[in-house]
Amino acid sequence: MSGVKNITIKQVALDAGVSIQTVSRVINNRYDVAPQTRQRVQEAINRLGYQPNAIARGLASRRSRTLGLVTYDFNDYAFTQVVTGAEEVAHQHGYFFMLGNSKCDPCEEPKYLRLLTQRHVDGVLFARLAGLDVQEFLNLLANSSVPVVVTGYHRRDLPISVVDVDNQAGARQAVEYLLENGHRQIACITGPLSAQSAIDRLAGYRQALENTGISYNPHWVVEGNFTARSGYLAMQKLFQTDRQFTAIFSHNDRMAIGALSALHQAGLRVPEDISIIGYDDIPEAEFANPPLTTIRQNMVEIGAAAARLLIHLVENPGAAAEQVLLGTQLVLRQSVHPHWTDFSPHPAASHHEAIETQQSDG
Amino acid sequence: MSGVKNITIKQVALDAGVSIQTVSRVINNRYDVAPQTRQRVQEAINRLGYQPNAIARGLASRRSRTLGLVTYDFNDYAFTQVVTGAEEVAHQHGYFFMLGNSKCDPCEEPKYLRLLTQRHVDGVLFARLAGLDVQEFLNLLANSSVPVVVTGYHRRDLPISVVDVDNQAGARQAVEYLLENGHRQIACITGPLSAQSAIDRLAGYRQALENTGISYNPHWVVEGNFTARSGYLAMQKLFQTDRQFTAIFSHNDRMAIGALSALHQAGLRVPEDISIIGYDDIPEAEFANPPLTTIRQNMVEIGAAAARLLIHLVENPGAAAEQVLLGTQLVLRQSVHPHWTDFSPHPAASHHEAIETQQSDG
DNA sequence: GTGAAAGCGCTAACAT
DNA sequence: ATGTTAGCGCTTTCAC
Numbered sequence A, B: 001m002s003g004v005k006n007i008t009i010k011q012v013a014l015d016a017g018v019s020i021q022t023v024s025r026v027i028n029n030r031y032d033v034a035p036q037t038r039q040r041v042q043e044a045i046n047r048l049g050y051q052p053n054a055i056a057r058g059l060a061s062r063r064s065r066t067l068g069l070v071t072y073d074f075n076d077y078a079f080t081q082v083v084t085g086a087e088e089v090a091h092q093h094g095y096f097f098m099l100g101n102s103k104c105d106p107c108e109e110p111k112y113l114r115l116l117t118q119r120h121v122d123g124v125l126f127a128r129l130a131g132l133d134v135q136e137f138l139n140l141l142a143n144s145s146v147p148v149v150v151t152g153y154h155r156r157d158l159p160i161s162v163v164d165v166d167n168q169a170g171a172r173q174a175v176e177y178l179l180e181n182g183h184r185q186i187a188c189i190t191g192p193l194s195a196q197s198a199i200d201r202l203a204g205y206r207q208a209l210e211n212t213g214i215s216y217n218p219h220w221v222v223e224g225n226f227t228a229r230s231g232y233l234a235m236q237k238l239f240q241t242d243r244q245f246t247a248i249f250s251h252n253d254r255m256a257i258g259a260l261s262a263l264h265q266a267g268l269r270v271p272e273d274i275s276i277i278g279y280d281d282i283p284e285a286e287f288a289n290p291p292l293t294t295i296r297q298n299m300v301e302i303g304a305a306a307a308r309l310l311i312h313l314v315e316n317p318g319a320a321a322e323q324v325l326l327g328t329q330l331v332l333r334q335s336v337h338p339h340w341t342d343f344s345p346h347p348a349a350s351h352h353e354a355i356e357t358q359q360s361d362g
Numbered sequence C: 001g002t003g004a005a006a007g008c009g010c011t012a013a014c015a016t
Numbered sequence D: 001a002t003g004t005t006a007g008c009g010c011t012t013t014c015a016c
Helices: A009-016 A020-027 A035-048 A054-061 A077-092 A108-118 A134-142 A167-180 A196-211 A228-239 A253-265 A283-287 A299-315 B009-016 B020-027 B035-048 B054-061 B077-092 B108-118 B134-142 B167-180 B196-211 B228-239 B253-265 B283-287 B299-315
Strands: A066-071 A096-101 A123-127 A148-151 A161-165 A186-190 A221-223 A247-250 A275-277 A294-296 A323-326 A329-332 A354-356 B066-071 B096-101 B123-127 B148-151 B161-165 B186-190 B221-223 B247-250 B275-277 B294-296 B323-326 B329-332 B354-356
Touching: A009 A020, A009 A035, A020 A035, A054 B054, A066 A077, A066 A108, A066 A299, A077 A096, A077 A123, A077 A299, A077 B096, A096 A108, A096 B077, A108 A123, A108 A134, A123 A299, A134 A148, A148 A299, A161 A167, A161 A299, A167 A186, A167 A196, A167 A247, A167 A275, A167 A294, A167 A329, A186 A196, A186 A228, A186 A253, A196 A221, A221 A228, A228 A247, A228 A253, A228 B283, A247 A253, A253 A275, A253 A283, A253 B283, A283 B228, A283 B253, A299 A323, B009 B020, B009 B035, B020 B035, B066 B077, B066 B108, B066 B299, B077 B096, B077 B123, B077 B299, B096 B108, B108 B123, B108 B134, B123 B299, B134 B148, B148 B299, B161 B167, B161 B299, B167 B186, B167 B196, B167 B247, B167 B275, B167 B294, B167 B329, B186 B196, B186 B228, B186 B253, B196 B221, B221 B228, B228 B247, B228 B253, B247 B253, B253 B275, B253 B283, B299 B323
Parallel strands: A066 A096, A066 A123, A123 A148, A148 A161, A161 A323, A186 A221, A186 A247, A247 A275, A329 A354, B066 B096, B066 B123, B123 B148, B148 B161, B161 B323, B186 B221, B186 B247, B247 B275, B329 B354
Antiparallel strands: A096 B096, A294 A329, B294 B329
């Protein structure tokens, strides 16, 4: 807390023997300043340790170079990755994010939007899990006086700017991998079906089954809420079915880890007795027992792309809404075993883009 | 992006038939406004949908009601919890946090501090892992024109405001629990010893051993870097020692989970063959195989306390630096078994504050 | 209790 | 290429 007294543009102008505007031009990197004048001003700036007051700049220019970032949950790994990617891009472009936490409560979002609007952010990024609250969210967008970008949700029919992962394709990829390994009885632990991502992943699951001519068994689909605990409980529910399934597709890794725990407790071996595939590729997935085969989505890139899009929208006022969908990657580890029966002849080799990981490297 | 045109205080004043200052008084909840005038103004505000411009307010009042939050790593669970707690408190007090990510690089912190200073934040919270870079950090504080609070670091001899967890006491608690269970040969997987938290936890480990008259075996202490992978590798290093240890204290849960993976691979049973205790109580700890006994520290509360302290410092310009140290809690699960030998008679029952958790509840 | 005047520190026109 | 004149929307100080 040293006394760096407030050097203003005025004092720099005085010190450099120029007018305030010339200093303004220099700090804004305008063309129309004579090289020597620029240098003289720059020297004065350095000498005095002048730092332009961003608040005053914001008031005069009506651009705060500040963005809002309202997330659903800071503690979820996927969200923190989005934040990481978004912050990085913002930083590169000279923006800051102001943070809001809606704590998974969609009602909080309009409040944050209002608050952020009062603070004259140039745009807002919502990192969320969207679902049945579509209408509410559209109202939100309608009330926004600034550009808004959303992650974790997309509807191609709506003119909103979105960066999301193709959940349906990712889920298809997961289930197709199980199918390629001969599994025909595949259970599913879903995320909360109020979440669009879970809806889409479930759709991908069904689609993959249907493409292979396998009928859908609703008893093998149990709803969780993305927590490890819910995966554990979902697994217990699955135990109460006919238990004929040979593999499980979990809508995220945390639930898969919970399921793994229940599986172990029940004395079942993974993947010998039962295979499981997760989704997200959280860091712990690699060190689950056994290491979890999963679907990776680059959430950092989602955040980065969302911030890039938002800044684009901010800096190009006329720009139209864009929807960006990123792909997923199959990560091969040890929680899936082949399961060949007479009814499931060995299919052609996988054509999926996939990577294998080992614990011993790096 | 609707056209909520900018209603200003001027138009409210006009509409209410009062002066600008009266409106200002109303929105700032000053006493000296006649009740009926206040109501008339309030009605105008509501009618016009007026939202005070926080930027202009900041410029005039020289208080932005904005704070900086510079973290080491958004992807670390402990940090995200700090962010959660801090944001919540800020929100309650009408502040916003601007986000910075130093990505574990102490050199980034001064840059962020400068940038945040330009934006006239009222204070800055550094959520960090401190260690050998003390001097650099002190320079940082010296260059700060605003109050600063730090988490993840404390030195009682320095006049800086700090909210931290008592790592040494927490580690002692962990090791004492192993001792109470009869373990006498206790290995340790440490965090990076450039981090103060790891240094303190190692000190707590040694202290607990010394208190029981057990000599320190440096071969059983392997340094990791808080990642699961490093725990896995550390475990492999421990296998190359005499392997006489019966228990392991890991400086965090992620490394413990990595160690667990190596232990399983080596065909060792936990806790029958070897006990392990972690630190942090991350959500996955409960669903490790076996569920991980660990030390919980309330990082949300750390963040909340830090934000509270920061806001206190901001709003009470004369206030002195404070150091807050929070305690830890032993969480009993299934990764520790008693290990009784002739040399370790059953001690008195534990006097630790401890909680037991089950997977089936909730 | 209320209003008029004077900025906060900067940028954006328009001058020259 | 540089300076002059006006604000941006609010708070503050000081009148009345």
